[in-house]
C-alpha cells in the first residue's frame with residue numbers, strides 16, 4: 001500500500017485524506033493548527049451562479065456542486081455524523097441599481113439552468129427590487145462538515161499529527177522528505193493543502209483575504225439571501241451573516257468596523273434583523289490568488305491544491321477527486337487550467 005502525507009487540515013486537505021483513505025491508501029495528515037483553518041469559518045454557500053462565475057471556472061464549480069449530495073452522503077455513512085446540506089436553491093438579492101444582475105441570470109437561464117424570479121417577500125426592505133432564485137444552488141453547515149471529516153478519517157485510521165512543516169527536501173520535481181518542528185516525514189506521495197499560508201512553502205501568488213462574520217439569533221429565513229452587501233445564511237439554530245473582504249494580511253480579530261458593515265448590510269436586506277441577538281463573531285483568511293481561481297501545482301510525487309479563495313467549500317469534492325485521480329496516474333485537464341504557470345509573465 002502506498003503512503004500519502006497530506007499537509008493541512010482545512011476542507012481541502014481533509015477531503016483529500018478522506019477520499020484517498022477510502023480508496024485504500026495509508027494516509028497521514030500533518031497540520032500545525034486544525035483550528036486556524038478558514039474552513040471552520042466559511043458560510044458554506046455552494047453558489048457558482050450567485051458568485052457570477054463564467055466559462056471553464058463555472059464548469060469546474062458546477063461539477064463540484066453536483067458532486068456534493070453524494071460526497072455528503074458518503075461522509076455521513078463513514079463518519080456516522082449528521083451533516084446539514086440544504087438543496088433548496090439560493091436567492092441572489094437584487095438591490096436598486098443592480099439591474100445588471102438580472103441579465104447575468106437571464107444568461108444562465110438561456111443556457112438551460114434552473115433560474116426563476118421572485119418578488120414581494122414581506123420580510124425584505126424596499127431597497128430589494130427582486131430575488132433571483134438559483135434553484136440548483138445549495139448550502140452546507142461547514143462546522144458539521146469539518147467535524148464529520150475528522151470523524152471519518154479517524155474511523156478510516158488516518159494518522160493525524162500536529163506539527164508545523166517548515167521545509168521541503170526536494171530533488172528537482174521529486175520530494176524526498178518534509179521537515180517539521182518535531183520530526184522529519186517521508187511518504188510515497190505528498191499532498192499540500194495549506195490555504196492562505198501556502199506562500200510559506202511554495203513560490204506561488206497566494207495571499208490571505210480576511211473575512212469577518214456574525215452568528216445571530218433572529219427571524220428565520222427560508223433560504224440563503226446572497227446580496228452584494230451581505231449574505232444571510234440560515235442554519236439549524238441560528239443565522240450566519242457574512243462576510244467582510246479585507247486585504248490586511250493576517251491581522252487577527254473582529255473589528256467594530258467589520259461588525260458595523262456586517263450588521264448594516266444585513267439590516268438593509270432584512271430590516272427585522274435589527275432586533276436579532278448576536279451569538280458570536282468569527283473571522284478567517286480566504287486563500288486568494290490574483291485571478292481568484294485555485295492553484296494546482298504537480299510534480300513527480302506531489303500535488304499542491306490551494307488558493308480556492310471564496311469557493312473552497314464548494315470546490316472540495318472536485319479537488320479531492322482530482323488529487324486522488326492524479327495519485328492513481330490520471331491527470332485531469334483542470335490541473336493544466338489551474339497551473340501556477342499562468343502567472344508567469346510572457347516575454
Ligand SMILES: Cc1cc2nc3c(=O)[nH]c(=O)nc-3n(C[C@H](O)[C@H](O)[C@H](O)COP(=O)(O)OP(=O)(O)OC[C@H]3O[C@@H](n4cnc5c(N)ncnc54)[C@H](O)[C@@H]3O)c2cc1C
Pocket residue numbers: 007008009010011012013030031032033034035036037038039040041042043044045046163164165166193194195196197198200201210211212213242243244283284285286287305306307308309310311312313314315
Ligand atoms: C468568512 C468566510 C466566508 C466564506 N464563505 C464561503 C462560502 O460560503 N462558500 C465557499 O465555498 N467558501 C467560502 N469561504 C472560502 C473557504 O473558507 C476557503 O476557500 C477554504 O476554507 C479553504 O480551505 P483550505 O483547506 O484550502 O484552507 P484552510 O481551511 O485555511 O486550511 C489550511 C490548513 O493548513 C494548515 N497549514 C498551513 N501551513 C501549514 C504548515 N506549514 N504545516 C502544517 N499545517 C499547515 C493550517 O493550519 C490549516 O489547518 C469563506 C471564507 C471565509 C473566511
